[in-house]
Amino acid sequence: MTLLSARGVSVVHGRGEAAVSALDCVDVDIERGQKVALLGRSGSGKTTLLHVLSGLVEPTSGNVERNGRTAIVFQGANLLPLFSAVENLTFAGATPERARELLTLVGLEGKLDNRPGELSGGEAQRVAIARALAQSADAVLCDEPTGHLDSDTGARVLDLVEALQEQLGFALVLATHDEAVASRADSTIELRDGHVV
Numbered sequence: 152m153t154l155l156s157a158r159g160v161s162v163v164h165g166r167g168e169a170a171v172s173a174l175d176c177v178d179v180d181i182e183r184g185q186k187v188a189l190l191g192r193s194g195s196g197k198t199t200l201l202h203v204l205s206g207l208v209e210p211t212s213g214n215v216e217r218n219g220r221t222a223i224v225f226q227g228a229n230l231l232p233l234f235s236a237v238e239n240l241t242f243a244g245a246t247p248e249r250a251r252e253l254l255t256l257v258g259l260e261g262k263l264d265n266r267p268g269e270l271s272g273g274e275a276q277r278v279a280i281a282r283a284l285a286q287s288a289d290a291v292l293c294d295e296p297t298g299h300l301d302s303d304t305g306a307r308v309l310d311l312v313e314a315l316q317e318q319l320g321f322a323l324v325l326a327t328h329d330e331a332v333a334s335r336a337d338s339t340i341e342l343r344d345g346h347v348v
Contacts, residue, residue, distance in 0.1 A: 153218065154290045154322050155181040155204050160213035162199050162345075173199040175345040176213070181290060181322050183219075186313070188333035189326040191342035197326040198226075200342065201292050204324065219289030222282075226295040228275035230267040236278045237263050245285035253281040257311060273304035280312060290322040297332060309335060 162174040174196045181187055181204070189197040202208040203215060205223045230239050236259060240250035254263055257277040267275050276296060283291050293312065297305030309332065316323045325336060333339045341348050 152183045153180050153216075154183050155179070155218075155221070155324075156216045157200070157204060157210075158214050160200075160203055160210045160215060162196075162203060162208060163211045172345050174203070174210070177342075177345070177347055179204070179340060179347070181324060183289065183322055184316075184320055186316060186323045186335075186337045187325070188336035188339045189324060189342060190328070190330065190333040190339050192328055194344075195328075195342040196345040197328075197342050198294055199345075201294050201324065201326045204290075205292050220286060221290045221292060222284070222286040222288035224276075224279050224283050224291065224293040224296055226298045228267065228272075228279040230275055230278055230282075232267050235264045235266055236270070236281075239267075239278055240282050240285045243282045243285050245282075249285065250281075253284050254278065256284070256315070257281045271304075272300050273308055276300065276308050277311065280308075280315070284315065284319070288321055290324065291316070292324045292326075294326045295328070296325065297327075297329070305332075 157177055157179040160174055160177045164171045191197045203210050205221050236254055237250045241247055257280055259277055297308055327333055
């Protein structure tokens with residue numbers, strides 16, 4: 152089953168001579184349970200495509216179809232700084248009980264009441280992953296999920312996301328500039344200057 156489908160999607164920022172094309176006539180399909188890497192350098196259009204697929208950005212032209220719920224994990228954890236880990240999940244719609252279950256699932260059972268400033272980078276990213284799972288998503292879209300982490304912590308976060316995908320069955324889309332990260336996916340969509348190559 153196709154969860155996310157983009158057809159002829161273009162995104163242009165600005166107007167006239169200042170217009171910049173972030174995506175140019177991109178076609179993409181994401182299937183249920185699939186693990187896909189969006190690979191490209193900074194400025195290639197991968198984050199814009201992720202945002203279009205998630206519904207955060209409306210394309211300038213083209214169509215996007217979504218069959219199911221999507222959740223996004225940003226490059227930075229983007230947690231609410233004055234809220235505990237549990238409260239960050241309940242703010243996203245989880246019950247307190249479900250929030251504790253999900254945080255335990257990502258290995259943070261001892262950090263439930265910690266605020267983001269009391270967490271390491273890897274722990275904060277795991278809270279962000281749990282927050283995405285709190286939305287019962289059919290597709291989880293991750294934007295450079297290891298971008299702010301050292302290589303060992305990044306590998307552990309990827310291991311966790313992949314284990315959760317296997318357990319819960321959601322489609323996983325990873326935007327990354329790192330070919331080693333992309334190699335872990337079932338398939339890779341390479342972007343360059345807003346085009347699929």
